[in-house]
Amino acid sequence: MFTVTAMRTAPLQAATAAAAVSLLLAGCQNSGAAAGGTDTAPIKARIPKTVSADTSITVGAPDLKVALKLSGQLDKLPFTVKWANLQGGPQCSEAFRAGSLDLCSAAEIPSIHAHWTGLDTRLVAARFRKAPLDHPTYELGIAPGANIDTLKDLRGKKIAYSPGQAQGALVLRILAKAGLTKEDVQLVELPSTGDVYPTALSSRQVDAAPIGDVNIRRYPAKYGKDGARTIQHGLRDDPEHLWAPAESVKDPQKAAAIRELVEVWARAQIWIDKHPKEWIEGYYVKDQGLTHEDGAYLVEQSGHPDIPADWTPAIGRQQKTVDLLAKETGQEKFDASILFDRRYESVAARAIAAEAPTERERP
Numbered sequence: 001m002f003t004v005t006a007m008r009t010a011p012l013q014a015a016t017a018a019a020a021v022s023l024l025l026a027g028c029q030n031s032g033a034a035a036g037g038t039d040t041a042p043i044k045a046r047i048p049k050t051v052s053a054d055t056s057i058t059v060g061a062p063d064l065k066v067a068l069k070l071s072g073q074l075d076k077l078p079f080t081v082k083w084a085n086l087q088g089g090p091q092c093s094e095a096f097r098a099g100s101l102d103l104c105s106a107a108e109i110p111s112i113h114a115h116w117t118g119l120d121t122r123l124v125a126a127r128f129r130k131a132p133l134d135h136p137t138y139e140l141g142i143a144p145g146a147n148i149d150t151l152k153d154l155r156g157k158k159i160a161y162s163p164g165q166a167q168g169a170l171v172l173r174i175l176a177k178a179g180l181t182k183e184d185v186q187l188v189e190l191p192s193t194g195d196v197y198p199t200a201l202s203s204r205q206v207d208a209a210p211i212g213d214v215n216i217r218r219y220p221a222k223y224g225k226d227g228a229r230t231i232q233h234g235l236r237d238d239p240e241h242l243w244a245p246a247e248s249v250k251d252p253q254k255a256a257a258i259r260e261l262v263e264v265w266a267r268a269q270i271w272i273d274k275h276p277k278e279w280i281e282g283y284y285v286k287d288q289g290l291t292h293e294d295g296a297y298l299v300e301q302s303g304h305p306d307i308p309a310d311w312t313p314a315i316g317r318q319q320k321t322v323d324l325l326a327k328e329t330g331q332e333k334f335d336a337s338i339l340f341d342r343r344y345e346s347v348a349a350r351a352i353a354a355e356a357p358t359e360r361e362r363p
Contacts, residue, residue, distance in 0.1 A: 046343075057102040057257045068264060069282075088105075096245040103244045112321065112336075122249050122341035123339055130303055132306075135303030140231050141201045141209045141228070144204065151178035157185055157186070160208070169324075172324055177234070198215050267351055267355070280292060
């Protein structure tokens, strides 16, 4: 059997780790839960053409709120949006279960685990990156002295692992690409929040860990003198989605409001792409508290948005992820297309049909 080691973390980090582990265990213990808790049939009801002014939805996408404010669109929505200061799989799943959230931003992995734990959800928008291998979301951080130059060098190494999150799935995909299995490495359970992974790497508690966002820049800058660095994994890791509980998209008025929000979300992606200086200052510096240099790096790293009108290729990639996770976690395989509400498939692309990402000047 392969080894998964749980490391000590600070109280908040430990709680996050426990939540992630609980999610994985819940899935493993309830492999039949999805059959009883989720409806795998496509939702066929037509979405109303208009939204009642008294419709209200709660949305967990803090970056979208900032983008709409900066672009002057926040107060133009013809219905009420209550903004929740949360996003990502664990937080959104918990809010979905509590019935307190209608829409959130997340990667592709949370919807898969939601299905395995009996939480009925749908993906209603999809965003990727143009030239995704040139603009990865994550790079593999290498600890000083780990002697890892290629992915095959991961054999026998300690790798940070966060089950139920995008980074955890990426680790499994990296191992598969390197021709390795879980039995060939030691997976060390750690929450992929904040600077937990860079700290674990720099202290040599793990040999490798997928790091993202500004940590890709900061980690080698801070610890490079000791031998720290990153290497490319060469895999697509760019899916970003708007994600909703099935109850919300089955409600006619909420479904219509979500469609309208998908449209403004798509236009916001193009606005961000065309206004990098405003986005760096308004979001990364003023909202997130980063330096201008860090913000400029993140804009450059993210490349240009790709919002397809046809989800078929994305569903195919999602299916490969489902199959890999099912194999590695003992879950049952399922048809990944059931996670997508294809009534929304062309909504975002139509909303930006007259616009297109352009080559931006360096901020």
